[in-house]
Amino acid sequence: MTENTADGTMLSGGGRSRGYLEEKGFRSWALTLDHKRIGALYLYTTLFFFLLGGIFALLIRIKLMYPGQEIFSNHTYNVLFTLHGSVMIFLFIIPAIPSGLGNFFIPLLIGARDVAFPRLNLASYWIFVAGILVILGSLLRPMDTGWTFYTPYSAKTAANVTLLSFGIFLVGMSSILTGLNFIVTIHTLRAPGMTWHRLPLFIWGMYATSIIQVVATPVVGITFLLLAMERLFGVGFFDPAKGGDPLLFQHFFWFYSHPVVYVMILPAMGIISEVIPVFSRKPIFGYKAIAYSSLAIAFIGFFVWGHHMFVSGMSKTAGIIFSFLTFFVAVPTAVKVFNWIATMYKGSITFESPMLYSLTFIFLFTFGGLTGMFLGALATNIHLHDTYFIVAHFHYTMVGGTVVGFLAGLHYWFPKMTGRMLSEKMARWGWLLTFIGFNLTFLVQFYLGFKGMPRRWAEYPPQYQSLNIVSTVGSWIMAGGILVMFSNFIRGFFRGDPAPANPWKGLTLEWQTASPPPTENFEEIPVVTDWPYGYAKRKTAGPPPRFFDRGAGDG
Amino acid sequence: METAEAGDPARGHGGQMMNAFAQSAAASPSAWKIDAVFLFIAVVSLFFFLLVEGMLIYFAIRYRRRKGAEEGATSEVRGNFILEVVWVLVPSLAVLAFFIYGYVVYRDVTTPLPGASDINVVTGQFVYEFKYPDGRAAMNELRVPAGKPVKLIMTSRDVIHGFFIPEYRIKQDVLPGRYTYLHLQPDLEGTFDIYCTQYCGVGHSTMRAKLIVMPPDAYAAWAAQGEGAKAAMSPPEKGKALMEKFGCMGCHSADGTVKVGPSFKGLYGRRVELAQGPAVMADEGYIRESLYDPGAKVAKGFPNVMPTYKGSITDDDVAAIIAHIKTLN
Numbered sequence: 001m002t003e004n005t006a007d008g009t010m011l012s013g014g015g016r017s018r019g020y021l022e023e024k025g026f027r028s029w030a031l032t033l034d035h036k037r038i039g040a041l042y043l044y045t046t047l048f049f050f051l052l053g054g055i056f057a058l059l060i061r062i063k064l065m066y067p068g069q070e071i072f073s074n075h076t077y078n079v080l081f082t083l084h085g086s087v088m089i090f091l092f093i094i095p096a097i098p099s100g101l102g103n104f105f106i107p108l109l110i111g112a113r114d115v116a117f118p119r120l121n122l123a124s125y126w127i128f129v130a131g132i133l134v135i136l137g138s139l140l141r142p143m144d145t146g147w148t149f150y151t152p153y154s155a156k157t158a159a160n161v162t163l164l165s166f167g168i169f170l171v172g173m174s175s176i177l178t179g180l181n182f183i184v185t186i187h188t189l190r191a192p193g194m195t196w197h198r199l200p201l202f203i204w205g206m207y208a209t210s211i212i213q214v215v216a217t218p219v220v221g222i223t224f225l226l227l228a229m230e231r232l233f234g235v236g237f238f239d240p241a242k243g244g245d246p247l248l249f250q251h252f253f254w255f256y257s258h259p260v261v262y263v264m265i266l267p268a269m270g271i272i273s274e275v276i277p278v279f280s281r282k283p284i285f286g287y288k289a290i291a292y293s294s295l296a297i298a299f300i301g302f303f304v305w306g307h308h309m310f311v312s313g314m315s316k317t318a319g320i321i322f323s324f325l326t327f328f329v330a331v332p333t334a335v336k337v338f339n340w341i342a343t344m345y346k347g348s349i350t351f352e353s354p355m356l357y358s359l360t361f362i363f364l365f366t367f368g369g370l371t372g373m374f375l376g377a378l379a380t381n382i383h384l385h386d387t388y389f390i391v392a393h394f395h396y397t398m399v400g401g402t403v404v405g406f407l408a409g410l411h412y413w414f415p416k417m418t419g420r421m422l423s424e425k426m427a428r429w430g431w432l433l434t435f436i437g438f439n440l441t442f443l444v445q446f447y448l449g450f451k452g453m454p455r456r457w458a459e460y461p462p463q464y465q466s467l468n469i470v471s472t473v474g475s476w477i478m479a480g481g482i483l484v485m486f487s488n489f490i491r492g493f494f495r496g497d498p499a500p501a502n503p504w505k506g507l508t509l510e511w512q513t514a515s516p517p518p519t520e521n522f523e524e525i526p527v528v529t530d531w532p533y534g535y536a537k538r539k540t541a542g543p544p545p546r547f548f549d550r551g552a553g554d555g
Numbered sequence: 556m557e558t559a560e561a562g563d564p565a566r567g568h569g570g571q572m573m574n575a576f577a578q579s580a581a582a583s584p585s586a587w588k589i590d591a592v593f594l595f596i597a598v599v600s601l602f603f604f605l606l607v608e609g610m611l612i613y614f615a616i617r618y619r620r621r622k623g624a625e626e627g628a629t630s631e632v633r634g635n636f637i638l639e640v641v642w643v644l645v646p647s648l649a650v651l652a653f654f655i656y657g658y659v660v661y662r663d664v665t666t667p668l669p670g671a672s673d674i675n676v677v678t679g680q681f682v683y684e685f686k687y688p689d690g691r692a693a694m695n696e697l698r699v700p701a702g703k704p705v706k707l708i709m710t711s712r713d714v715i716h717g718f719f720i721p722e723y724r725i726k727q728d729v730l731p732g733r734y735t736y737l738h739l740q741p742d743l744e745g746t747f748d749i750y751c752t753q754y755c756g757v758g759h760s761t762m763r764a765k766l767i768v769m770p771p772d773a774y775a776a777w778a779a780q781g782e783g784a785k786a787a788m789s790p791p792e793k794g795k796a797l798m799e800k801f802g803c804m805g806c807h808s809a810d811g812t813v814k815v816g817p818s819f820k821g822l823y824g825r826r827v828e829l830a831q832g833p834a835v836m837a838d839e840g841y842i843r844e845s846l847y848d849p850g851a852k853v854a855k856g857f858p859n860v861m862p863t864y865k866g867s868i869t870d871d872d873v874a875a876i877i878a879h880i881k882t883l884n
Contacts, residue, residue, distance in 0.1 A: 074757055074758075074760065075757050078754075078756075078757060078759075144756075144757070145754070146754050150715060150753070150754070152713070152714050152715070152731060153714040153715065153754070153755060153756060156713070156714065157756070240730075240731050240732020240733065241731075241732065245732075246715060246730055246731065246732070247730070280618070280629070281620075281626055281627075281629050282629045282630065283631060283632070283633045284633075285632070285633065285634055285635075286633075286634040286635075286638075286639055287633065287634065288634070289634070289639050311717075311726050311727050311728050312728045312730075313727070313728050313730050313733065313735045316661075316662075316665060319661070320658055320661075323654055323657060323658065324654050324658075327650035327651070327653060327654050328647070328650065330646065330650050331643060331646050331647050331650065334603075334642060334646040335639070335642060335643060335646075337607060338607075338638075338642040339634075339639075341607065341610050341611055341614060342635075342638065344611070344614040344615065344618060345614055345618070345630075346618060346629060346630045347614070347618045347629050348618065348620045348626050348627035348628075348629050349614075349615060349618050349619050349620060350619070350620050351615075351619070359611065359615060362607075362611055363608060363611060366603075366604065366607045366608060367604065370600040370603060370604055371600075373596050373599075373600050373650070373653055374593060374596050374597075374600075376650075376653065376654070376657070377592060377596060377653045377654065377656065377657025377658075378657045378658050378660075378661030379588070379589050379592040379656070379657045379658075379659075379660035379661045379664065380589060380592050380593050380596065380657060381657070381661075382589070382661065382664070382665075382724070382725050382726055382727075383586075383589050383593075383721075383724035383725065383726070385726060385752070386717060386719070386726070386752035386753065387719075387752070450593075451721065452719070452721025452722075452748070452750065454717070454719065454750050454751070454752040454760075455752075456754045456759060456760075457759065457760035458759075458760045459760045459761060460760065461748070461763075533633075535629065536629045536630060536631035
């Protein structure tokens with residue numbers, strides 16, 4: 001039903017169109033206003049930092065193989081876990097899906113030719129790069145505070161906290177501009193007939209994400225400015241000796257950094273909502289429930305930051321309120337999971353790599369979410385807080401959830417972005433090794449945490465060693481999986497089989513144009529007449545469902 | 556000293572809840588209660604885990620399409636309102652139960668224990684200092700007699716540190732510039748780890764101390780032996796001297812007479828009506844705040860005339876003054 005819509009994309013024989021990739025040269029990339037090229041730039045940049053952050057992680061695990069290993073100093077270890085956290089969060093997870101895949105696919109999925117403000121989009125990429133350069137500059141005296149920057153330690157340490165926080169300030173600014181751009185794009189540039197309830201669920205996820213980016217990110221910017229003033233001028237916002245309050249910093253910090261975990265997870269959930277129906281050949285189950293639960297998560301997510309602070313010295317009353325609210329973020333999340341699984345019911349399911357990653361997302365994220373129950377409950381939190389249980393929990397949600405969702409998206413959209421297919425065999429090996437390695441690395445950490453091993457420890461008592469060895473070996477297997485996966489990306493990029501316009505028989509609009517798409521995305525802007533999840537195959541013969549007409553206008 | 560290391564049987568003792576966690580067996584009433592919450596959440600979560608993952612795997616196998624097979628007919632169903640309501644309500648009830656149980660036990664283990672003896676804890680990079688009411692002090696070793704509840708009154712000299720006793724399942728951050736508290740019920744004799752859980756610099760991972768729960772008679776012998784290590788004055792004595800030196804007694808009495816300010820007699824632990832509004836508990840934090848920022852919480856019916864002592868007294872002085880006020884109850 002889709003072959004006929006792929007017109008103009010598969011030139012038979014040699015002369016294959018490279019679409020938006022046609023133009024070559026540095027300037028054509030550095031000054032491009034094409035959302036697809038900007039999205040690709042973000043993806044290259046963030047994937048680079050994913051690998052770099054991964055190398056830091058491997059070094060951390062090597063240090064932790066022995067209770068008190070001298071392979072490098074404890075200070076170096078402290079720097080490494082700070083870099084691992086900062087790089088993975090600020091330079092990979094936060095920008096990868098929203099700015100990378102979001103930039104590339106929001107206009108394609110809503111039937112637009114570009115984002116609302118292409119120049120702002122380019123500016124936000126270069127602000128992001130400027131932020132990265134500042135952050136790299138801070139490595140001259142590298143940070144050792146952890147990615148959380150808690151005062152008063154961060155106000156006192158000799159490291160380059162001011163520079164690093166200024167770098168993150170810039171990265172945050174880029175994030176705000178991108179979010180703003182997406183909100184306006186989704187409001188104003190939807191193809192004719194694409195009402196809100198016909199939007200693909202990835203767009204709903206990105207919309208909720210963008211709202212959080214715009215509302216929450218300024219707070220972390222202000223927080224880091226205050227921290228810089230504290231360090232440079234000794235103003236004393238957070239220093240009790242000067243009438244300041246160290247807890248104030250934590251409130252500010254988590255007021256941003258908690259909502260931002262939803263910036264990480266909501267777009268990943270959006271990807272899963274796209275992939276599951278395509279590979280199950282079923283309409284998505286509970287469209288509105290999934291769409292509105294994204295908004296609910298974004299909204300409630302603003303009121304739960306205090307659950308990072310149950311043992312911080314915050315008042316008990318605050319702890320009780322935050323614990324209560326925290327549990328109610330779990331409900332819209334559970335709703336999504338149930339709807340995805342219901343989508344698979346009576347489907348006709350195939351397991352290409354995007355689907356494998358999506359099922360892995362549901363599997364691991366459910367586990368990560370349920371272990372969060374122990375942390376949301378006040379009584380168990382005071383035991384588990386700041387131990388490896390926390391480390392394991394957020395890696396299950398952030399890696400098992402966000403990163404796996406991102407990888408689902410990369411495998412799903414790779415043919416669209418590059419015009420080439422990945423090797424399915426390599427994709428499966430990469431998936432298998434990553435899955436085994438990931439679980440080996442982090443499952444044992446729940447147990448370590450329950451046994452009391454605190455996080456951010458360079459040395460530990462010997463009773464914790466055996467499980468740490470398991471965890472380290474797991475990290476090597478996972479690294480092997482990522483290596484296979486990236487080899488597959490590189491091989492696919494240069495030598496992969498040419499991709500048809502619609503390899504997965506998807507109904508969303510990005511599959512109705514060439515792979516890779518032309519610079520203007522669509523020859524003619526389609527007119528949407530139904531939702532994009534009409535995958536059910538009827539028993540009776542008849543025309544397949546269509547949810548758009550082409551060429552009825554050029555919006 | 557001699558009994559401490561021998562008192563190790565506690566390690567195996569508290570493990571009725573989770574034998575598997577031998578190294579970190581629960582060793583206090585708080586730990587048993589918290590382990591029970593853990594177990595409750597674990598059982599309910601395991602149910603949901605098996606339900607969700609079971610359905611996921613079952614559907615994946617049951618509805619798979621065989622290689623090369625035609626796309627099978629699939630249902631056109633787009634949703635089901637009743638199902639949506641069910642899977643909003645059922646998880647809501649589960650998390651409500653988690654919240655309530657977690658809250659009840661939290662309130663319980665953070666409530667001061669009657670008859671507790673106070674021990675001041677001062678943290679600094681990268682040591683714990685314990686100060687007993689009779690003037691003894693010790694580094695990185697907290698000795699307490701078994702069976703007698705203890706209240707830790709903690710503050711930090713520099714950055715934020717953590718105070719975590721894995722075998723008691725409790726922790727609390729220790730902040731500069733204010734007091735935080737932990738309430739211990741050391742029923743089992745033995746030696747237990749104390750870990751710093753808030754990253755505090757290069758020595759963070761070696762900032763560890765021991766909680767040594769001793770038989771009461773051995774503790775008494777140790778305390779007597781420790782006489783020599785005492786400071787010249789016990790904290791309450793030092794506090795009394797300081798209060799005379801600073802002229803506190805000009806406005807406050809020790810015998811209940813109302814002068815310019817409220818009397819110290821029976822002050823500690825009382826609810827104080829404030830001029831600005833609701834009452835507060837006169838605990839360590841309140842007394843400390845009143846010394847540093849007297850105008851912040853003025854007792855009802857008294858003028859706001861007290862000068863601040865910020866800059867003229869040290870944290871040690873404050874702890875001593877509080878210790879003295881406590882003796883006036």
